[in-house]
Amino acid sequence: MKAYLGTVSGNSYKLRILLSLLKVPHEVVIVDLKNKQHKSAEFLKINPRGEVPAIEDGGKVIWDSAACLVYIARKHGGEQWFPNDAADMAEVMQWIALAATEIQCGFQYARRGVLQGRWTLGSLEDGQAFGKVALDVMEKHLQKNDWLALGRPTIAEPACFPYIETAPEAKVALENYPAVVKWMERCKKLPGWAAR
Numbered sequence: 001m002k003a004y005l006g007t008v009s010g011n012s013y014k015l016r017i018l019l020s021l022l023k024v025p026h027e028v029v030i031v032d033l034k035n036k037q038h039k040s041a042e043f044l045k046i047n048p049r050g051e052v053p054a055i056e057d058g059g060k061v062i063w064d065s066a067a068c069l070v071y072i073a074r075k076h077g078g079e080q081w082f083p084n085d086a087a088d089m090a091e092v093m094q095w096i097a098l099a100a101t102e103i104q105c106g107f108q109y110a111r112r113g114v115l116q117g118r119w120t121l122g123s124l125e126d127g128q129a130f131g132k133v134a135l136d137v138m139e140k141h142l143q144k145n146d147w148l149a150l151g152r153p154t155i156a157e158p159a160c161f162p163y164i165e166t167a168p169e170a171k172v173a174l175e176n177y178p179a180v181v182k183w184m185e186r187c188k189k190l191p192g193w194a195a196r
Contacts (some may be wrong), residue, residue: 001026003068004043006033006052010108010162011065013196015053017158018069020194022076026055066096069155081155091149095156098134099163106131107163110170128172134160135167135177142179146186157187165196 003019003026005012019026031037031052039050047054047063054063055071062071073082083089110127113119121127138160141148148156165184167174174181187193 002029002056003027004029004031004046004052004054004056006031006038008033009052010166011051011104012053013162013194014065014158015055015068015072016194017161018072018077018081018155021153021158021190021192022072022081023192024072024076066100066159069096069159073155077155080152083150083154088150092154092156095148095154096159098137099156099159102130102134102137103160103163106134107167107170107172110172111163111166114170124171127170131163131167131170131172135164135172135174135180138164138183139177139179142183146183148183153187153190157190161187162196 001024003012003015005015005028007030018024031043033052037043038047038052044050046056046061049063051063053065053068054061055068056062057071057075062068070082082092105121106127106129109119109121110124110131113124113127138148145151147153148160161184164174164180188195
């Protein structure tokens, strides 16, 4: 398997976490985001959206972090990471959806604005407010649960973790979310969890 990743991409970090947790043999291809390699004609053949991550496995190309997580979990992680049961799958997918909406569109875009001066989805305050919706949901859930779904680690953890961890770079302190902070600590203690 080839994994096309960016070094500063939280979405790429999601894949690095799962690939490491599951000990999946893979080759990493670093895509130079600073020099816009992800927008090159060559890379657009891999991902027409011009974004990382993407994976190539046995001639099959998968792009989008959520799709890649599902593929890797289904192929290498079994029921533990992405279940077959409809209700269980939906429970995991609701967190994947949160990662792709409030978390990403809130914190990732606010963080990019702060760090790069590039504002694509509103102001800092807009991003912070949207991201805090996710933090509020997570905090309430994690006050009574150790994990996001099914009482165990699933692909919901690597999906949500990267941009929650970097929320302070979007000028959102995590001290007001102690259950979320404890969840992040539990995640980092999972055997094989990839460091940033």
